[in-house]
């Protein structure tokens with residue numbers, strides 16, 4: 139109830155400030171740079187290997203970029219934003235677009251839009267899939283779209299040993315979205331990585347999937363990365379296999395982070411400055427992770443924790459605002475203009 143009320147208020151504030159044009163007044167006092175977080179570009183029907191909350195259509199992205207342009211915003215890469223902070227500036231007219239995981243559509247569909255709009259972005263690439271190595275999440279989403287959350291949960295339940303996990307998988311909440319959320323949580327935190335990977339790979343194969351085919355249809359290859367890089371889009375690292383870093387020991391964490399760094403360096407022929415944590419919540423990385431990033435010379439890292447960024451924001455824990463097809467454009471613009479941040483500082487917490 140409280141959550142619904144907050145959502146309603148958020149919407150009302152957005153409509154009010156948007157329609158009256160009042161939101162632009164906040165820009166001058168914003169004192170922070172919004173980093174928007176996207177994943178996959180394309181219409182939901184065409185990209186059935188990913189969950190809907192990771193998608194934004196070309197039409198919606200164009201509408202958003204046009205609104206930002208009309209409001210006088212320019213786009214920066216994450217590295218350009220960090221450069222500004224280091225020079226002691228907080229660019230009030232800047233917004234940063236980021237795209238996680240390295241989906242093929244970032245080359246096929248996003249790049250033409252950026253070029254048409256004179257915009258730029260940072261794309262965080264996980265390099266494992268490009269070498270034909272797919273992780274459990276690929277198998278998971280692919281299977282999810284073929285059989286739905288309840289049948290997938292049943293198929294997994296049949297293969298796990300632990301009784302309580304079987305029971306949890308068989309008593310997921312009703313409704314596809316809630317069930318999917320609960321199941322993914324169980325798979326992320328309640329089962330050993332080895333069991334989970336084996337079980338999902340088996341289900342994927344049983345349903346007729348093959349890794350090579352899925353990887354090349356879903357992900358950027360080195361060639362597409364080079365094209366994006368040459369077009370002025372920043373390529374950042376996002377590990378090799380997209381695992382929860384805090385669940386790994388120091389050696390494995392280093393392999394994941396350094397592996398993607400070296401892959402990208404060799405594909406692009408220059409250094410990589412930016413990193414994004416897989417999943418990006420505070421519990422998905424730890425002090426070990428931050429130490430490794432520092433040691434490897436990364437100049438920034440982005441989380442999935444909401445908010446704007448300024449020179450005081452830890453540069454290895456930058457905040458981002460998630461945007462997808464369901465996002466309300468007026469609300470996104472209010473986030474970008476700092477309306478919610480302004481209200482937040484006065485005790486009205488409506489921010490994402």
Ligand SMILES: [Zn+2]
Nearest residue numbers: 238239416417
């Ligand atoms: Zn990711």
